[in-house]
Amino acid sequence: MELLAHQVLAGFATGGIYACLALAIVMIYQAIDHLNFAQGEMAMFSTFIAWQLMQWGIPYWVALFVTIAVSFVAGVAIERVLFRPIHDAPALSHVVVFIALFAILNSLAGAIWDYNVKSFPTPFGSRSLLGDGLMSAHDAGMIGVTLFMLVMLYLFFRHTRVGLAMRAAAANPESARLAGVRVGWMNALGWGMAAAIGAVAGVMIAPVVFLDPNMMNSILLYGFAGAVVGGLTSPGGAVVGGFAVGVIENLAGTFIPYVGRELKLTIALFIIVAVLTVKPSGLFGRTVVSRV
Amino acid sequence: MTAAMLLETVGLCAFYGATQVLFGLDLAVAEGGVTTLLGANGAGKTTTLRAISGMVRVAGDIRFRGQSLAGQAIEDIARLGIAHVPQGRGTFVRQTVEENLEIGAMSRRDRAGISADIERAYGYFPRLKERRKQQAGTLSGGEQQMLAVARALMLRPQLMLLDEPSFGLAPLIVQELFAILRTLNRDEKVSMLLVEQNASLALELADRAFLIETGQLVMSGAAHDLRSDENIRRAYLGY
Amino acid sequence: MKQDTKTLTAQATAGSIADISLTMWGRAIAVAGLIVALLLPFVVKNFLIFQLTLALIYAVAILGLNLLTGFNGQFSLGHSAFYGIGAYTAAILMDRADVAYYWTLPAAGAVCFVVGFLFGLPALRLHGIYLALATFALAIAMPQLLKSTPLEPWTGGVQGIVIIKPEAPFGLPLNADQWLYYFTILVAAVMYACAVNLVRSRTGRAIMAIRDNPIAASAMGIDVALYKSLTFGVSALYTGVAGALGAIAIQFVAPDSFTVNLAIAMFVGLVVGGVGSIPGTLFAGLFVLFVPNVAEQVSKGLAQAVYGVILIMVIYVMPSGAAGFVRMIVGRMARVWP
Numbered sequence: 079m080e081l082l083a084h085q086v087l088a089g090f091a092t093g094g095i096y097a098c099l100a101l102a103i104v105m106i107y108q109a110i111d112h113l114n115f116a117q118g119e120m121a122m123f124s125t126f127i128a129w130q131l132m133q134w135g136i137p138y139w140v141a142l143f144v145t146i147a148v149s150f151v152a153g154v155a156i157e158r159v160l161f162r163p164i165h166d167a168p169a170l171s172h173v174v175v176f177i178a179l180f181a182i183l184n185s186l187a188g189a190i191w192d193y194n195v196k197s198f199p200t201p202f203g204s205r206s207l208l209g210d211g212l213m214s215a216h217d218a219g220m221i222g223v224t225l226f227m228l229v230m231l232y233l234f235f236r237h238t239r240v241g242l243a244m245r246a247a248a249a250n251p252e253s254a255r256l257a258g259v260r261v262g263w264m265n266a267l268g269w270g271m272a273a274a275i276g277a278v279a280g281v282m283i284a285p286v287v288f289l290d291p292n293m294m295n296s297i298l299l300y301g302f303a304g305a306v307v308g309g310l311t312s313p314g315g316a317v318v319g320g321f322a323v324g325v326i327e328n329l330a331g332t333f334i335p336y337v338g339r340e341l342k343l344t345i346a347l348f349i350i351v352a353v354l355t356v357k358p359s360g361l362f363g364r365t366v367v368s369r370v
Numbered sequence: 371m372t373a374a375m376l377l378e379t380v381g382l383c384a385f386y387g388a389t390q391v392l393f394g395l396d397l398a399v400a401e402g403g404v405t406t407l408l409g410a411n412g413a414g415k416t417t418t419l420r421a422i423s424g425m426v427r428v429a430g431d432i433r434f435r436g437q438s439l440a441g442q443a444i445e446d447i448a449r450l451g452i453a454h455v456p457q458g459r460g461t462f463v464r465q466t467v468e469e470n471l472e473i474g475a476m477s478r479r480d481r482a483g484i485s486a487d488i489e490r491a492y493g494y495f496p497r498l499k500e501r502r503k504q505q506a507g508t509l510s511g512g513e514q515q516m517l518a519v520a521r522a523l524m525l526r527p528q529l530m531l532l533d534e535p536s537f538g539l540a541p542l543i544v545q546e547l548f549a550i551l552r553t554l555n556r557d558e559k560v561s562m563l564l565v566e567q568n569a570s571l572a573l574e575l576a577d578r579a580f581l582i583e584t585g586q587l588v589m590s591g592a593a594h595d596l597r598s599d600e601n602i603r604r605a606y607l608g609y
Numbered sequence: 610m611k612q613d614t615k616t617l618t619a620q621a622t623a624g625s626i627a628d629i630s631l632t633m634w635g636r637a638i639a640v641a642g643l644i645v646a647l648l649l650p651f652v653v654k655n656f657l658i659f660q661l662t663l664a665l666i667y668a669v670a671i672l673g674l675n676l677l678t679g680f681n682g683q684f685s686l687g688h689s690a691f692y693g694i695g696a697y698t699a700a701i702l703m704d705r706a707d708v709a710y711y712w713t714l715p716a717a718g719a720v721c722f723v724v725g726f727l728f729g730l731p732a733l734r735l736h737g738i739y740l741a742l743a744t745f746a747l748a749i750a751m752p753q754l755l756k757s758t759p760l761e762p763w764t765g766g767v768q769g770i771v772i773i774k775p776e777a778p779f780g781l782p783l784n785a786d787q788w789l790y791y792f793t794i795l796v797a798a799v800m801y802a803c804a805v806n807l808v809r810s811r812t813g814r815a816i817m818a819i820r821d822n823p824i825a826a827s828a829m830g831i832d833v834a835l836y837k838s839l840t841f842g843v844s845a846l847y848t849g850v851a852g853a854l855g856a857i858a859i860q861f862v863a864p865d866s867f868t869v870n871l872a873i874a875m876f877v878g879l880v881v882g883g884v885g886s887i888p889g890t891l892f893a894g895l896f897v898l899f900v901p902n903v904a905e906q907v908s909k910g911l912a913q914a915v916y917g918v919i920l921i922m923v924i925y926v927m928p929s930g931a932a933g934f935v936r937m938i939v940g941r942m943a944r945v946w947p
Contacts, residue, residue, distance in 0.1 A: 163925060173880070249465065257448060344750040347749065350746075358734055
């Protein structure tokens with residue numbers, strides 16, 4: 079029983095990572111109705127930018143804010159430059175462009191900063207809370223940051239005009255245009271915000287998993303899984319989903335035999351798929367009832 | 371007619387991909403007037419409205435207050451003061467009734483004016499006020515139609531394009547809706563281009579009418595002239 | 610992904626219309642292409658023949674994926690798993706059981722059909738991006754399963770299995786690569802013919818109806834669940850047979866040859882060739898084989914980045930894939946010369 083509690087808590091700590099990324103994923107999904115497969119790479123690239131700024135002597139918090147700003151602009155630019163020309167193209171073609179973006183960012187990062195693993199500082203210190211190193215100060219800080227972003231996003235979407243315009247543009251682009259909403263720019267804004275959130279996620283994650291161009295690969299998958307389990311229409315659900323995935327992954331690794339580090343990912347994903355077969359729209363997603 | 375028209379189309383052609391669906395329409399909506407566009411299913415009435423709103427590829431001229439609309443983006447045409455109430459209502463189903471109205475006013479900046487207009491919309495549509503915090507998707511068909519009209523009103527439009535507002539609604543609700551449309555035209559000075567299959571209702575509200583068949587204009591004139599025309603009565607009014 | 614269905618419909622419907630109007634030209638081109646292909650080994654270097662064999666194998670694999678995603682609307686990012694299962698089936702049969710190489714193909718097909726069908730059953734409840742995630746999970750699982758200890762006596766674990774390329778039969782004056790090339794063309798021709806037949810049949814129309822409007826399809830009396838699972842099975846069969854051929858061609862199978870990257874490459878190929886287009890898969894096979902090489906030649910260190918840029922350019926020029934591009938050109942020409 080005590081082992082179970084331990085592992086749940088440890089899973090919670092890693093779950094913070096996935097929750098953070100899941101939030102960025104759902105954010106952009108709400109804005110543009112597509113899953114951004116390059117989200118992890120964008121976050122990774124942003125983290126490298128932050129790292130580089132700090133290598134040049136810029137203090138942590140300044141570097142962080144500059145990175146967030148740069149990421150925001152880059153996100154907007156990617157939407158306007160890369161995706162605007164193909165907005166009429168079929169959905170599957172969009173997915174290929176996402177894949178292309180993934181390849182470009184991964185390759186560029188490797189070429190600029192090489193593939194050696196680098197350490198990344200944390201502003202929270204690495205003191206261990208809760209006794210036997212299950213949760214460190216950084217883990218707690220990461221969870222706190224994620225929850226803070228979630229609250230900010232909620233306030234933005236529910237209580238600002240721009241937030242409502244973005245929701246309208248995503249929900250019904252044609253009607254939104256007829257109301258005078260500049261849907262293209264709302265999409266770009268969504269991308270910018272997702273990029274900024276991704277930057278924060280990357281900066282929070284890097285101290286734990288160390289910085290290298292491939293750091294986001296499996297995390298992205300867990301992040302997707304978390305977003306999907308929580309229900310892609312719900313930022314709160316994404317966060318819960320992220321934590322859930324962290325716990326599931328840890329429990330699977332501890333209690334199911336033959337499961338090494340790699341098979342953990344598989345088991346976790348399959349359990350998530352099992353959840354989806356029972357609840358196809360995720361735990362908190364809204365089931366769309368289609369009337370015949 | 372020497373008065374300048376609010377909206378005029380000259381030789382309007384429209385295309386879905388390579389297929390041409392409108393063949394040189396000449397329509398007009400007078401300032402403060404109600405023009406109705408009649409025709410059977412598939413005649414091209416909806417396409418005409420979509421062409422004006424910039425939603426389909428066009429050739430020919432569309433002039434709003436003398437300014438050409440050709441090639442402009444949908445949202446820019448809307449911001450010129452043309453509000454389109456689309457077929458199927460275009461409701462934002464996951465947003466509340468009040469949010470739907472706020473979205474309608476998104477291109478405006480005057481907070482006080484918007485709040486006042488929301489209250490005025492509730493004045494015209496008291497049922498919407500009752501449901502202001504409800505998710506719009508849970509409203510009945512008639513209520514969603516009223517919401518669509520109210521949302522269009524929030525734009526403070528000079529011209530409203532209405533696509534089959536009576537579609538799928540019970541007769542009593544339709545009467546109510548059309549009475550409100552008449553009031554809006556008279557009191558709020560909103561000109562209207564009304565597409566309808568329900569010809570008798572449309573001809574009662576409108577002052578001018580155009581009849582199209584397979585993308586071509588076949589008749590036009592004052593509404594009451596068309597109402598008493600033999601052919602129209604037999605074909606579209608059923609008596 | 611709400612857009613999927615409508616745009617897939619438009620593409621595939623247009624595809625079949627183009628097929629009909631291109632019938633005469635299309636057949637002529639196909640015959641000409643086949644003749645050229647048959648004559649190639651006598652004019653071209655052996656390594657290129659080997660590469661073309663692989664390209665054709667990928668084309669068949671992607672044809673399998675197309676049947677599922679393009680014609681039935683089920684989004685799969687996991688076909689590398691079926692390719693791998695087919696490959697390992699062939700390798701195990703040839704190496705451990707001394708089965709002749711030509712029998713491994715139907716065996717691989719049968720095994721993959723069963724696996725695909727079984728996977729298709731729970732997949733019935735998942736749509737769009739959720740199905741993509743589930744199939745992606747399958748693709749990730751495959752290398753791990755292949756490396757896992759319980760299965761090692763069969764799979765050879767991390768080291769994999771080595772097999773021997775078959776020699777030409779009846780003492781024909783062809784080397785092993787050339788023979789395999791002709792053998793692959795034969796197999797591919799049969800499989801393409803079957804696919805075209807399937808798509809044009811009543812079953813094919815039912816499959817496409819399910820993609821376009823599942824509710825209407827079931828209202829028309831189509832057993833949606835059965836057809837979707839069967840399509841999954843057939844799709845896996847095609848990709849599995851391709852996998853078996855691939856194993857024979859490369860003479861080697863190992864877990865890390867069948868990772869997610871392969872599934873993604875197949876998906877990219879599908880889109881680039883044209884979703885819902887059978888001829889498009891040939892272009893897809895060539896693309897998947899040759900373009901990564903081209904990218905690496907442009908820049909060794911930034912190979913992936915170059916590949917990404919190429920992909921983007923391809924999508925800009927041909928948003929509906931090569932098939933869509935050809936359709937558009939033909940359409941334009943038809944307007945000029947009515």
